[in-house]
Amino acid sequence: MATTLKPVKQDIKVAVDNVIVTVKDGELFVLLIQMSKSPYKGMWALPGGLVEQKETLENAAGRFLKKQTSVSNVYLEQLYTFSDISRDPAGRVITCAYFALVPPDKYELQTNPKYADAQWWNIKKLPALAYDHEQIVKYGKKRLQWKLEYTNVAWSLLPKEFTMSDLQEVYESILGESLDKRNFRKKIVEQKMIRPTGKKAMRGAHRPAELFTFRSKVAKIIA
Amino acid sequence: MATTLKPVKQDIKVAVDNVIVTVKDGELFVLLIQMSKSPYKGMWALPGGLVEQKETLENAAGRFLKKQTSVSNVYLEQLYTFSDISRDPAGRVITCAYFALVPPDKYELQTNPKYADAQWWNIKKLPALAYDHEQIVKYGKKRLQWKLEYTNVAWSLLPKEFTMSDLQEVYESILGESLDKRNFRKKIVEQKMIRPTGKKAMRGAHRPAELFTFRSKVAKIIA
DNA sequence: CCAAAAGTGTTAACGCTACACCCATGT
DNA sequence: ACATGGGTGTAGCGTTAACACTTTTGG
Numbered sequence: 001m002a003t004t005l006k007p008v009k010q011d012i013k014v015a016v017d018n019v020i021v022t023v024k025d026g027e028l029f030v031l032l033i034q035m036s037k038s039p040y041k042g043m044w045a046l047p048g049g050l051v052e053q054k055e056t057l058e059n060a061a062g063r064f065l066k067k068q069t070s071v072s073n074v075y076l077e078q079l080y081t082f083s084d085i086s087r088d089p090a091g092r093v094i095t096c097a098y099f100a101l102v103p104p105d106k107y108e109l110q111t112n113p114k115y116a117d118a119q120w121w122n123i124k125k126l127p128a129l130a131y132d133h134e135q136i137v138k139y140g141k142k143r144l145q146w147k148l149e150y151t152n153v154a155w156s157l158l159p160k161e162f163t164m165s166d167l168q169e170v171y172e173s174i175l176g177e178s179l180d181k182r183n184f185r186k187k188i189v190e191q192k193m194i195r196p197t198g199k200k201a202m203r204g205a206h207r208p209a210e211l212f213t214f215r216s217k218v219a220k221i222i223a
Numbered sequence: 224m225a226t227t228l229k230p231v232k233q234d235i236k237v238a239v240d241n242v243i244v245t246v247k248d249g250e251l252f253v254l255l256i257q258m259s260k261s262p263y264k265g266m267w268a269l270p271g272g273l274v275e276q277k278e279t280l281e282n283a284a285g286r287f288l289k290k291q292t293s294v295s296n297v298y299l300e301q302l303y304t305f306s307d308i309s310r311d312p313a314g315r316v317i318t319c320a321y322f323a324l325v326p327p328d329k330y331e332l333q334t335n336p337k338y339a340d341a342q343w344w345n346i347k348k349l350p351a352l353a354y355d356h357e358q359i360v361k362y363g364k365k366r367l368q369w370k371l372e373y374t375n376v377a378w379s380l381l382p383k384e385f386t387m388s389d390l391q392e393v394y395e396s397i398l399g400e401s402l403d404k405r406n407f408r409k410k411i412v413e414q415k416m417i418r419p420t421g422k423k424a425m426r427g428a429h430r431p432a433e434l435f436t437f438r439s440k441v442a443k444i445i446a
Numbered sequence: 447c448c449a450a451a452a453g454t455g456t457t458a459a460c461g462c463t464a465c466a467c468c469c470a471t472g473t
Numbered sequence: 474a475c476a477t478g479g480g481t482g483t484a485g486c487g488t489t490a491a492c493a494c495t496t497t498t499g500g
Binding site: 404 | 448449450451452453454455
Binding site for chain 2: 491496
């Protein structure tokens, strides 16, 4: 690489955008903010913004994540860097997309005065998005599906303790298909990702379900 | 994303670096250039450089690839964007790494006066690399191994016509393990990636081998 | 005729899929 | 007692992995 940094006429701004995902009621949701200024006033977009001079892309993504959801210590992964020349009408901006997985018991949406609104949107029913954000969301969804099959990322979308059905629901909502209960349990048990807590979940007029917890909250390849 | 482009004090340079890979004699090779200026004078590094104001990252990667190898129309994929604050001692530079697969019959190394030298290095015996380039090469190698198993990228590393053994050699050198001849052929034939040309390769004192060619030179997921 | 790589099938183990009934609880 | 979700086993099928000999050429 030849970054001899003689006066170069490069003036490209660097941003990050987060695809923040959670699962509620068996459906996948993405966090979007509503833009309050033109040219995309009123439209929805991924939360993000410019990187600061002295922070890494990952730090920037974490910073914006915290600003919107007040969570930290969640799964955060770089997705892809988008660089179309006219992706931002306001100037030359490239954006590095991250995706974050937020468990349903943890987040609290922040009302940021800078944006008109912030809301979870069902990923199947998204509004029109600003910039190239529709493309980014699609990319993120696909990556999540891959990750789910080959790693233990699912832990990032569940509370500390959960039932086998909760876990299966997460898989089904991400993969978009229903799975066989017995085969699912068998696969999960074989992988040794989770451990029974001994406790039971009493959730209504039926047999209580065993509660599990993840053995390790570190990303691991299980395939 | 809030790129309202009010005067921001962001001054981050954006570069690309290429992990250009080929296979020769059953071994994986990476193209490195030798730096002619301090602070890394004499050390080896990945070919790359700053992105121009009006080009995408992918275009920039293609441009540097062509400069070094005089090839175009080869497989080129974005790897990851590296952004450590002090990864470049000369200033704040983030780099988007790409990897390129070059077939052995196609390239011609360009002698670029800007660099002391450019050479193929066996990936198992790399010299000390400048910047964070060792990390980038490792990352690229891992990605290539994944891609090989789930897609038909191998076409990018072979000449138009090749024998089954040539193909197997590519797989073995990337995966770093030897494969069973019969099972390998069976798998490849089932995947329908290749087609016999009817021709034979006469390469010495042994039975001639059938020559094959790829049906499609477009990246496809085959798993 | 000898050396060298090409080409070819079968079997056993394993993993994946499909599938139906009983259990524990609240009302 | 009934409605609701929780929990369990097995058999068939397809896929993968292991394994050795014959063929065709050049020297």
